[in-house]
Structures are given as C-alpha cells and as structure tokens.
Amino acid sequence: xxxxxxxxxxxxxxxxxxxxxxxxxxxxxxxxxxxxxxxxxxxxxxxxxxxxxxxxxxxxxxxxxxxxxxxxxxxxxxxxxxxxxxxxxxxxxxxxxxxxxxxxxxxxxxxxxxxxxxxxxxxxxxxxxxxxxxxxxxxxxxxxxxxxxxxxxxxxxxxxxxxxxxxxxxxxxxxxxxxxxxxxxxxxxxxxxxxxxxxxxxxxxxxxx
Amino acid sequence: xxxxxxxxxxxxxxxxxxxxxxxxxxxxxxxxxxxxxxxxxxxxxxxxxxxxxxxxxxxxxxxxxxxxxxxxxxxxxxxxxxxxxxxxxxxxxxxxxxxxxxxxxxxxxxxxxxxxxxxxxxxxxxxxxxxxxxxxxxxxxxxxxxxxxxxxxxxxxxxxxxxxxxxxxxxxxxxxxxxxxxxxxxxxxxxxxxxxxxxxxxxxxxxxxxxxxxxxxxxxxxxxxxxxxxxxxxxxxxxxxxxxxxxxxxxxxxxxxxxxxxxxxxxxxxxxxxxxxxxxxxxxxxxxxxxxxxxxxxxxxxxxxxxxxxxx
Numbered sequence: 001x002x003x004x005x006x007x008x009x010x011x012x013x014x015x016x017x018x019x020x021x022x023x024x025x026x027x028x029x030x031x032x033x034x035x036x037x038x039x040x041x042x043x044x045x046x047x048x049x050x051x052x053x054x055x056x057x058x059x060x061x062x063x064x065x066x067x068x069x070x071x072x073x074x075x076x077x078x079x080x081x082x083x084x085x086x087x088x089x090x091x092x093x094x095x096x097x098x099x100x101x102x103x104x105x106x107x108x109x110x111x112x113x114x115x116x117x118x119x120x121x122x123x124x125x126x127x128x129x130x131x132x133x134x135x136x137x138x139x140x141x142x143x144x145x146x147x148x149x150x151x152x153x154x155x156x157x158x159x160x161x162x163x164x165x166x167x168x169x170x171x172x173x174x175x176x177x178x179x180x181x182x183x184x185x186x187x188x189x190x191x192x193x194x195x196x197x198x199x200x201x202x203x204x205x206x207x208x209x
Numbered sequence: 210x211x212x213x214x215x216x217x218x219x220x221x222x223x224x225x226x227x228x229x230x231x232x233x234x235x236x237x238x239x240x241x242x243x244x245x246x247x248x249x250x251x252x253x254x255x256x257x258x259x260x261x262x263x264x265x266x267x268x269x270x271x272x273x274x275x276x277x278x279x280x281x282x283x284x285x286x287x288x289x290x291x292x293x294x295x296x297x298x299x300x301x302x303x304x305x306x307x308x309x310x311x312x313x314x315x316x317x318x319x320x321x322x323x324x325x326x327x328x329x330x331x332x333x334x335x336x337x338x339x340x341x342x343x344x345x346x347x348x349x350x351x352x353x354x355x356x357x358x359x360x361x362x363x364x365x366x367x368x369x370x371x372x373x374x375x376x377x378x379x380x381x382x383x384x385x386x387x388x389x390x391x392x393x394x395x396x397x398x399x400x401x402x403x404x405x406x407x408x409x410x411x412x413x414x415x416x417x418x419x420x421x422x423x424x425x426x427x428x429x430x431x432x433x434x435x436x437x438x439x440x441x442x443x444x445x446x447x448x449x450x451x452x453x454x455x456x457x458x459x460x461x462x463x464x465x466x467x468x469x470x471x472x473x474x475x476x477x478x479x480x481x482x483x484x485x486x487x488x489x490x491x492x493x494x495x496x497x498x499x500x501x502x503x504x505x506x507x508x509x510x511x512x513x514x515x516x517x518x519x520x521x
Contacts, residue, residue, distance in 0.1 A: 099513075161463065181510070
C-alpha cells in the first residue's frame with residue numbers, strides 16, 4: 001500500500017472513528033465548559049441545549065469507543081500501541097529532547113515513523129493513557145451520572161454523586177489539555193497541515209514526518 | 210461475687226432513678242390541691258345542698274398531665290402564678306372566668322432576663338403571620354406553645370430528629386386534629402397529605418424537615434421565625450435546600466433523574482437529563498488548579514511556536 005514516500009497509515013475504520021471522536025470531544029468540551037462554569041454572567045449557549053448536546057455526544061462517543069476498542073482488537077493496529085517498559089524513560093527523554101531542542105536544530109527525529117512504527121514513544125504513552133484510562137473513566141462516570149441510582153450514596157460524609165461529578169469534570173479537563181497538545185504537536189512536520197491531511201486521506205508523507 | 214453483683218444492681222438502680230429524677234422536676238407543693246382534681250377524669254366534692262359526696266366529670270380541656278407538666282419549662286410554677294389566687298377555694302367563684310388570664314408577655318416581655326429571646330420582636334413578627342391575620346388576639350401564644358408542657362427543645366436538644374418532631378407536633382396538634390383546629394377556625398382542618406402531594410418523598414420530608422422551614426419568613430435576628438406565611442407564599446423551591454450541601458443536592462439530582470425517566474420515554478429522558486444544578490459541582494481549589502494547568506499548556510505551546518518561527 002505504499003507509494004514512493006507515502007505509507008497508508010490510517011485505515012478507513014480508524015479515520016471514521018477518529019473523525020467522530022474529534023467532533024464529539026469538541027462538542028463535549030464546549031458544552032462541558034458551559035455546564036461547569038455556567039452562571040448568569042457566563043453562558044456560551046443555552047444551558048438546557050448544552051446539557052442535551054453533552055448527553056447525546058457522550059453516548060455517541062461511548063458507542064464510538066467500541067469501534068476503537070474492537071477495531072484495535074481485531075486488526076493489526078493494536079501493535080502500534082504495544083509498549084516496552086524496558087528503556088522507556090530513556091526513549092521518552094530522547095523524544096522530549098527532540099521536541100525541545102533537536103527539532104529547532106533541524107536534527108532527524110530519534111524515532112522516525114515507518115510502517116512498523118506509527119507513533120513515537122511520547123505519542124504511544126499519551127495515547128495509551130488517554131484512550132485506556134481517561135476516556136473509559138469519562139465513559140463510566142458519565143454513564144453513572146445518567147443513572148445516578150447506580151452510584152454509592154456516601155463516601156464518608158461526601159455524596160458519591162458529587163465525587164463522581166468532580167472526577168468526571170477533572171478527567172474531561174485533562175482530555176481537553178491533551179487535545180490542545182495533540183493538535184499542536186500534529187502541526188509539527190514539514191508543513192503544519194501535513195498531519196491533518198494524513199488523518200483525512202489516510203496517507204502519511206514520510207518526507208515530512 | 211454475689212455481693213458485687215448486688216452492688217452493681219444497686220448502682221444501676223440509683224443511676225436509673227437519678228436519670229428519671231433529672232428529667233422531671235419536682236412540682237410546687239402548693240399545686241397538690243389543684244392537681245388532686247385537675248389531673249383526673251372525675252372529681253369528688255361535698256355537695257352542700259344534698260349533704261352528700263358528689264362525683265362529677267371534669268371538663269377534658271381542664272385536665273392536666275402531671276408527668277408531662279413536670280417536664281415543661283414552667284414545671285416549678287405555682288398554678289396561681291398565672292391563674293387567679295382565688296381559684297384556691299372550691300367551688301371556684303364563677304366570676305373568676307371573666308378575669309383575663311395572664312399572657313406570656315406579662316412575664317416574658319420587657320424583662321432583662323428574657324431579653325435575648327426577643328419576645329417583643331417575636332410578637333411583632335407573629336402579628337404579620339397568617340395565624341394573627343385570620344384569628345386576631347384569640348390566637349394566643351399558647352395555641353402552639355402549650356404553657357403547661359412547653360419545652361425549649363430547639364435550644365436544649367442536640368438531637369435534630371427530636372427538635373423536628375417537637376416543632377412539627379406543635380403545628381400538627383391543630384392541623385391534624387379537627388377538635389383543636391375548630392377552637393380557632395370554623396372550617397375543617399386542611400388535608401395536609403393532599404396539599405403536599407407535589408412534595409417528593411412526603412413522609413420523609415415530614416419526618417425530617419420542620420414545617421416552618423418552608424412556611425415562615427426567616428428573620429436573621431430571630432432563631433425561630435414566627436411569621437407563619439399563608440400557604441400561597443410558602444416556599445416551593447427544592448433547590449433552596451437541596452443546593453446547600455452535597456448530600457442534599459445529590460438526593461435531588463437522583464430523584465429528578467429517576468422521575469423524568471419514569472415520566473417520558475427512557476431514551477428521551479436520558480438525553481434530556483434536567484437534573485443538573487447550575488454551577489453545583491464546582492470546587493474552587495480544582496477550578497484554580499485547572500486554570501493554572503490550562504495557562505501553562507497554552508504558554509508551552511506559544512513558546513514552542515515562537516522558537517519554531519525564530520529557528521526556521
């Protein structure tokens with residue numbers, strides 16, 4: 001599936017998943033901020049509409065997560081997420097060194113992308129944390145808040161619902177921070193838009209990593 | 210071994226008798242004569258006309274529960290402290306009934322000893338209340354605060370349940386009892402359960418929340434407001450209480466959520482979950498931390514962009 005210097009990196013199911021996920025997460029962050037900080041002085045949009053959109057997008061993202069989960073399970077895509085713990089710190093340091101210094105000196109990236117390596121170590125670690133801890137955590141707490149009778153009444157003297165809501169909002173916040181960094185790092189390449197094109201057409205241009 | 214067991218029993222007995230003694234105060238001995246008749250369903254007197262001992266029924270409103278009286282704030286009072294001293298002779302002089310009874314403010318008003326309880330302010334508030342508006346002077350303090358049995362529960366008890374039930378019993382003594390209700394009103398007592406039908410978990414609320422929480426206009430300077438509002442003006446806003454702490458808030462969230470799910474279609478209700486309380490789940494500490502992290506992330510990105518442009 002490779003042309004001269006292009007690899008077919010992102011199969012169609014992955015692009016569909018990524019597209020829905022991107023759209024859903026953007027709506028969730030926007031409506032989530034509106035719900036969390038809503039006051040008479042601060043209202044980005046109608047509160048009820050924000051709640052409805054948040055719930056719909058949440059359910060959509062949950063179903064979409066299944067596509068991601070089973071897509072990885074059933075195809076060979078999961079191998080890109082496999083993490084070797086041995087020497088991980090060293091590899092991460094190399095990558096951080098590249099982003100903070102080597103990149104500016106026009107050095108070659110320490111982990112050039114190939115058919116065998118789709119993610120550099122930093123990507124791998126952050127994607128694993130976000131997709132296997134943050135997003136499932138958000139899904140579980142989000143569903144629990146839709147069915148509050150499933151939440152335990154009290155943790156010491158604090159309400160379980162309150163803790164679940166705080167946890168949900170905190171994870172949501174962390175995902176939004178991830179999104180900022182994710183979008184920015186995607187702009188690092190030969191041309192800032194290269195990686196954005198890749199996730200749309202599936203082909204990664206090796207000449208512009 | 211046996212003797213120590215007996216000693217233990219003795220201690221236990223002393224403990225119990227001590228306890229019951231502390232709850233009930235000794236009544237004034239001067240009251241013995243009055244209470245000999247006024248604690249019984251019947252009374253006997255020497256009928257000077259027939260020259261016989263006569264047994265008659267006592268007016269139930271004039272029968273006093275002696276034990277109950279002994280637990281009240283006025284337990285140590287002599288009957289004649291409030292009632293005319295002339296009642297000490299029998300048969301009581303019929304004209305005594307025409308004498309006005311002492312009112313609470315006769316003692317409690319304008320007295321430095323009771324100043325902190327602000328009885329004058331209470332009277333002022335009470336005069337705005339629906340009780341005074343509808344019944345005027347005939348609605349005396351004692352309609353709620355039975356002068357013979359009243360306890361300062363909200364000040365002396367630390368058990369919230371006791372305070373709630375004592376307070377609500379005051380309202381219920383008329384509002385769920387037609388005989389007493391009609392001492393004031395010409396109508397029948399209102400159907401409380403029906404009127405409060407809108408209130409979720411009615412029984413639980415009645416047990417744990419004082420009627421006055423919703424039915425009075427709160428005045429900051431008074432510990433208990435006496436301006437009982439007409440029912441149209443009573444508080445009917447769940448969030449008023451249910452946003453005050455996380456437990457109350459959570460119970461409302463849960464209730465509203467399940468309620469909507471049972472009313473409209475399941476999927477529809479899950480999507481339009483209206484149980485969110487605006488701004489409820491904010492935590493100042495977390496808010497500040499999140500703003501800091503957010504700004505740091507943005508700053509990091511900006512610095513990186515600048516260096517990228519410079520080094521290009």
